[in-house]
Amino acid sequence: MGVSLLQKFLLIWMVVVVESFNSPRNSKCEFKAIFNFGDSNSDTGGFWAAFPAQSGPFGMTYFKKPVGRASDGRLIVDFLASALGLPFLSPYLQSIGSDYRHGANYATLASTVLLPNTSLFVTGISPFSLAIQLNQMKEFKVRVDEFHQISNLQESNRLPSPDIFGKSIYSFYIGQNDFTSNLAAIGIGGVQQYLPRVVYQIAGTIKELYAIGGRTFLVLNLAPVGCYPALLVELPHNSSDIDQFGCLISYNNAVVDYNNLLKQTLAQTRISLPNASLIYVDAHSVLLELFRHPTSHGLKYGTKACCGYGEGAYNFDPRVYCGNTKVINGSTVTATACSDPYNYVSWDGIHATEAANKIVAKAILSGSYFDPPFPIDKLCDIHSID
Numbered sequence: 001m002g003v004s005l006l007q008k009f010l011l012i013w014m015v016v017v018v019e020s021f022n023s024p025r026n027s028k029c030e031f032k033a034i035f036n037f038g039d040s041n042s043d044t045g046g047f048w049a050a051f052p053a054q055s056g057p058f059g060m061t062y063f064k065k066p067v068g069r070a071s072d073g074r075l076i077v078d079f080l081a082s083a084l085g086l087p088f089l090s091p092y093l094q095s096i097g098s099d100y101r102h103g104a105n106y107a108t109l110a111s112t113v114l115l116p117n118t119s120l121f122v123t124g125i126s127p128f129s130l131a132i133q134l135n136q137m138k139e140f141k142v143r144v145d146e147f148h149q150i151s152n153l154q155e156s157n158r159l160p161s162p163d164i165f166g167k168s169i170y171s172f173y174i175g176q177n178d179f180t181s182n183l184a185a186i187g188i189g190g191v192q193q194y195l196p197r198v199v200y201q202i203a204g205t206i207k208e209l210y211a212i213g214g215r216t217f218l219v220l221n222l223a224p225v226g227c228y229p230a231l232l233v234e235l236p237h238n239s240s241d242i243d244q245f246g247c248l249i250s251y252n253n254a255v256v257d258y259n260n261l262l263k264q265t266l267a268q269t270r271i272s273l274p275n276a277s278l279i280y281v282d283a284h285s286v287l288l289e290l291f292r293h294p295t296s297h298g299l300k301y302g303t304k305a306c307c308g309y310g311e312g313a314y315n316f317d318p319r320v321y322c323g324n325t326k327v328i329n330g331s332t333v334t335a336t337a338c339s340d341p342y343n344y345v346s347w348d349g350i351h352a353t354e355a356a357n358k359i360v361a362k363a364i365l366s367g368s369y370f371d372p373p374f375p376i377d378k379l380c381d382i383h384s385i386d
Contacts, residue, residue, distance in 0.1 A: 028380065028381045029084055029085055029379065029380035029381065030167065030379040030380060031084055031086075031167060031168060031169050031216065031379070031380060032086075032102065032160070032164050032167045032168065033086070033101075033102045033103035033160055033164050033167065033168040033169070034077070034080065034081055034084070034086060034089055034102070034103040034168060034169045034170075034171060035103050035104055035105075035106070035137060035168055035169070035170050035171070035214075036077050036089055036103070036104075036105045036106065036107055036170075036171045036172075036173070037106050037107060037130060037133045037134070037137075037170070037171070037172050037173075037174060037205070038077075038106075038107030038111065038171075038172060038173040038174040039107060039108070039109060039110060039111040039112070039126075039173070039174050039175075039176055039177055040070040040107075040108075040109035040110065040111075040350075040351060041070075041075065041076070041107075041173050041174075041176065041223070041351065041352075042075055042076065042077040042105070042107040042171070042173040042174075043068065043069065043070065043075075043091070043105070043107040043108050043109050043111075044067075044068060044069060044075065044077065044078065044088060044089050044090070044091055044105045044107070045067060045068025045069065045090075045091040045093075045094055045105075046068070046091035046092060046093045046094065046105060046106065046107060046108040046109075046128070047068065047093075047108040047109035047110065047126065047128075048066075048068040048109075049068065049091050049093040049094040049095070050093050050108065050128075054066040054068060055323055056323060057072065057307060057322070057323055057336070057337035058070065058071070058072065058322070058323065059071075059072065059073065060072050060073075060337060060341070061073035061341055061342070061353075061354050062074050062354055068091065068094075070109060070347070070348070070350070070351040071347050071351050071352065071353060071354055071357065072306065072307070072337065072341040072347050072353055072354055073341075073353070073354025073357075074354050074357060074358070075354075075357050076173065076220070076283070076357050076360055076361045076364070077089060077105070077107075077171060077173070078357075079357060079358055079361030079362075079365075079385045080169075080171070080361060080364070080365070081102075081103075082383060082385050083361070083365050083380075083382050083383050083384075083385050084169075084380050084382070084383070085380070085381070085383055086102045086103070087099065087102055089102075089103050089104060089105035090104060090105065091104075091105050091107075091108075092104045092105060092106045092133075092136050092140065093108070098158065099158045100140075100158055100159050100160060101158060101159065101160050102160070103160070103168060104137075104140060106128070106133035106136050106137060107133070107173070107174070108126050108128040108133075109126060110125050110126035110177055111125075111126045111128050111129060111130070111133070111174060111177065112125055112126070112129050112130070112174075112177045112178045112181070113129065113130045113174055113175050113178050113198045113201045113202055114129065114130075114178055114194070114197060114198060114201060115129050115131060125177060125181060126177075130174055130201060130202070130205055131201075131205075134205050134208060134209070137209070138208075138212060141165060141212055141213075143159075144159050144160060144162055145162050147159055148161070148162050165212065165213040165214065166213045166214070166215055168214070168216065169216050169217075169218055170206075170209050170214045170216065170217045170218070171217075171218045171219075171220070172202060172205075172206075172217070172218070172219045172220065173220040173283075174202070175198055175199075175202070175222050175258070175262075176222060176223065176225065178194075178195070178198045179191060179195070179198075179222060179225065179254075179255070179258060180225055180231065183231070183235055183251070184234065184235060184236070188250055188251065188254045191254070192254060192257065192258075195257075195258050195261065196261060198258075199258075199261050199262045199265040200265065202219065202262070202265075203265050203266065203268075203269040206219075206266075206269060206273070206278065207269065207272070207273070210273050210276055214276075215275060215276050215277065216276070216277045216279075217276065217277065217278045217279065218279050218281050218374075219262070219266060219278070219279065219280055219281060220281045220283045221258075221259040221262055221263070221280065221281065221282055221283060221284045222255050222258050222259055222262075222284060223255070223283065223284055223287045223352075224247065224252050224255055224284055224287055224288040224291060225251060225252070225255060226247045226248035226249070226250070226251035226252035226255065227245070227246070227247040227248070227252065227287075227288070227291035227292075227302065227303055227345075228303075228346065228349060228350055229303055229304060229305040229308070229314035229315065229316040229346050229349040229350075230305075230316050230318070230348075230349035230350045231248065231251065232246070232247075232248060232303060232314055232316075233310075233312070233314050233316050233317070233318065233349070234318055235248065235251065237250070245291065245292040245302065245303075246302065246303045246313075247291060247292070247303065252288075255284065256284075259282075259284055262280065263280045263371065266278055266280050267280075277374060279370050279371065279372070279374045280370070280371040281364055281369055281370060281371075282369040282370075282371065283360055283364065283369065285369060286359065286360045286363040286364070286369065287345075287352070287356070287360060290302065290345045290356055290359060290360075291303060291345055294345055297359055298355075299342075299343055299344065299345055299355060299356070300343040300344070301343060301344045301345065301346075302345050302346075303345075303346070304344065304346065305322075305344070305346045305347065305348055305349040306337055306338040306340075306341045306343075306344040306346065306347050306348070306353060307322035307323065307335060307336065307337040307338065307341075307347055307348045307349075308321075308322055308335050308348060308349055309333055309334065309335040309336070314349065315349075316348075316349035317335070320333055320334070320335045321335055321348070322335050322337070322347070322348035322349070323335060323337075341353045341354065341355065342354075342355045343355070344356070358385060361385060362385065365377070365382055365385075
């Protein structure tokens, strides 16, 4: 029996449909991968892969279980990847289940830009400083090149092609721990003395990534830590240092100084990197707006933590961190999570909720917070991140 014209048409249509489902989610994007460097604000599981211990209620909103993120759900880097049609980034330190075809995440909780083995830093800082993360990236590239020179390696089906490094975004969201880890010990003035070293180290890292093929760099600035519930509870201050929105004036002013220095340093660095896009990303402005006017953006609480313990306005007690149980003054207490994290800017007193991260990510992807302007929507079809 012959095949009718209608049957041929239906067969061709089915092939097209099947191919559309099997094709990459975003076939119109200049960027095939993201390589991220950072701390807990963009760690997708690196720290907890190295030091397994995370428990609930972390991850409760999106993943429904702890997945190595210091939030109730997705981070800014998660939303960025989704918007570009890429999967969530696998942590470089995660040995099981990782897929690096679309990049890798070197960020780990408590990471610093400067090396942590100096007298500048208190104990408890991650050993995975930015210099270590850079070395991990360099080794990753070497290993990828080696693998693709050898045939029949099963590992290669989870590795990118060697030419991907020039087609990737290199994102940075780091510096917060350099800023905050010594505030209580040496004050703002002491911290400001070494912040130029922080921004120069970031610039130097970008230059080294450029030398191995990187061409597109997104550098997020420092968040307004003076609005963090944890700092409002732990750092010494008086009422005159609190602004009308409940944030610490002096600490936020110091953050602005740091961000200006970072912006200036990146501008100088840009001159020496021909054919590169080096973009300063003003996430600070978006987060500051959320802390100051949460209700204007569909939230309710700015300087109050969702997950914590405490009778005050901040719901934060440094003696019992989110998800932990301890005996305080003879009573057993647990720092529990609120039932509505979608109403909060702050998840645990230090890190943002998924709701806040989504708002920041959308603002960034709009292109309004890039300096210089960067046409990411022209280079890629931006997917919805709702």
